[in-house]
Amino acid sequence: MKRLFRWALKRSLYVYHVGASACNNCDIEILDLLTPKFDVERFGIVLVGSPRHADVLLVTGAVNKLIAPRLREVYEATPNPKVVVAIGTCPSGNIFQDSYNVVGPLDKIIPVDIYIPGCPPKPEAMIAGIVKVLEKL
Amino acid sequence: MFDILEVLFLYLVFPGFLFSAVVGLLSCWVDRKVTAKVQWRVGPPMLQPFIDIIKLLGKEVILPRGAYKFSFFFFPLLGLAGITLVSTMLWIFNVFPDKTFIGDLIVVLYLLMLPPLSLILAGFASKNPLATLGASREMKLMLSYELPFILAIFTIVAKSHSLLMGNMVTVQSTQGMYLLSASGIIAFIVALICIQAKLGFVPFDIADAEQEIAGGIIIEFSGALLAIYKLTKAIMLFVLPVFLITLFLGGINVFTLWGIAQFILKYVIILTLIVVIKNTNPRLRIDQALRFFWGKVTVLAVIAMVLALVGW
Numbered sequence: 091m092k093r094l095f096r097w098a099l100k101r102s103l104y105v106y107h108v109g110a111s112a113c114n115n116c117d118i119e120i121l122d123l124l125t126p127k128f129d130v131e132r133f134g135i136v137l138v139g140s141p142r143h144a145d146v147l148l149v150t151g152a153v154n155k156l157i158a159p160r161l162r163e164v165y166e167a168t169p170n171p172k173v174v175v176a177i178g179t180c181p182s183g184n185i186f187q188d189s190y191n192v193v194g195p196l197d198k199i200i201p202v203d204i205y206i207p208g209c210p211p212k213p214e215a216m217i218a219g220i221v222k223v224l225e226k227l
Numbered sequence: 228m229f230d231i232l233e234v235l236f237l238y239l240v241f242p243g244f245l246f247s248a249v250v251g252l253l254s255c256w257v258d259r260k261v262t263a264k265v266q267w268r269v270g271p272p273m274l275q276p277f278i279d280i281i282k283l284l285g286k287e288v289i290l291p292r293g294a295y296k297f298s299f300f301f302f303p304l305l306g307l308a309g310i311t312l313v314s315t316m317l318w319i320f321n322v323f324p325d326k327t328f329i330g331d332l333i334v335v336l337y338l339l340m341l342p343p344l345s346l347i348l349a350g351f352a353s354k355n356p357l358a359t360l361g362a363s364r365e366m367k368l369m370l371s372y373e374l375p376f377i378l379a380i381f382t383i384v385a386k387s388h389s390l391l392m393g394n395m396v397t398v399q400s401t402q403g404m405y406l407l408s409a410s411g412i413i414a415f416i417v418a419l420i421c422i423q424a425k426l427g428f429v430p431f432d433i434a435d436a437e438q439e440i441a442g443g444i445i446i447e448f449s450g451a452l453l454a455i456y457k458l459t460k461a462i463m464l465f466v467l468p469v470f471l472i473t474l475f476l477g478g479i480n481v482f483t484l485w486g487i488a489q490f491i492l493k494y495v496i497i498l499t500l501i502v503v504i505k506n507t508n509p510r511l512r513i514d515q516a517l518r519f520f521w522g523k524v525t526v527l528a529v530i531a532m533v534l535a536l537v538g539w
């Protein structure tokens with residue numbers, strides 16, 4: 091039974107996109123994945139509107155003071171099993187990390203399963219990252 | 228009459244839960260695939276809706292803080308049970324028209340109201356402000372589409388002079404389908420628009436607008452509850468076209484291969500119509516939807532009714 095669920099989980103990822111003070115560039119690249127060129131719905135990946143429906147949290151941006159508690163709430167609102175994917179260099183630390191209002195890196199706030207670096211990462215890189223997560227599951 | 232085992236089989240396996248769930252999920256796939264094609268994408272594989280359901284069943288179910296436990300878990304199930312019952316009844320009336328009973332059409336109409344009603348209650352029970360907003364929108368939407376929907380259905384009642392669904396099927400099999408008359412076609416169009424709203428598809432997806440209120444009623448549903456919601460929607464996507472076919476398109480003849488092929492053809496045509504409407508329209512606001520249904524659509528339905536009474 092567990093194996094069946096895991097098999098299904100790998101083929102049907104519902105993604106919730108959390109913008110944790112990103113510059114909006116990563117977010118646009120994420121939306122690229124849904125366009126005709128990449129069309130991740132082929133693999134059953136859909137964007138959902140509520141963390142309660144999600145399996146994957148895509149977090150973008152250097153986490154700032156305002157968003158950190160919300161991020162924790164969103165993480166808790168997501169039902170298990172869940173995966174956190176950090177998109178871009180922001181969540182792991184780049185030129186913004188010493189900013190007065192940034193409390194990141196992201197893994198100080200919530201556990202992260204995979205980082206996909208790039209500023210912003212290419213859609214291909216994101217797909218490759220998701221595949222790596224799936225292997226880990 | 229049926230004995231208890233037979234009833235259980237009819238309800239749970241064929242033509243009840245299992246059958247309508249499988250066909251409904253396949254229709255969901257058709258919907259997603261056609262949508263993808265319209266948007267120049269490839270779209271999900273055929274088994275995707277089934278995989279989604281399996282996955283959701285394996286996930287954690289979260290009870291939000293402050294939610295009413297009983298209503299939150301019970302009402303989605305009630306909606307699923309109601310729509311499954313409609314499916315069972317429709318198939319029985321189509322296959323054995325003599326099993327019909329007085330007022331069965333009214334029973335079906337009431338049962339069709341059950342899924343939206345139970346979702347409204349579950350939405351309120353989850354105590355999420357966005358879910359409450361979604362539920363109140365769904366309520367207004369229901370008020371607006373029920374009037375023309377019932378008028379359109381009663382056009383058929385006026386034409387067949389009976390409230391027996393079995394009767395309507397037999398009459399149509401001898402005299403041709405009701406769609407081929409002036410009042411029939413108008414009533415069919417009205418019913419099709421109302422079904423679009425009943426399914427919560429664009430342009431009437433006001434209640435679960437993903438972009439503004441993040442799923443509305445279902446915002447707090449996780450895991451198995453979401454699976455139940457998806458199953459309910461999938462079965463509705465199957466049952467409502469079957470309901471239209473029964474009333475307007477001459478019912479279903481399952482005893483000949485030609486009859487089954489005809490049914491599949493009719494079903495696919497209605498499904499495609501629904502999906503094409505869904506993909507070519509923007510979402511209305513709730514007040515626009517109300518004005519649309521109580522204005523133009525009701526006028527159309529009344530015209531159909533008058534035509535039917537005159538005998539066209």
Ligand code: SF4
Pocket residue numbers: 111112113114115116150151152177178179180181208209210211
């Ligand atoms: S990683 Fe780069 S592109 Fe992405 S949000 Fe940060 S600054 Fe913007």
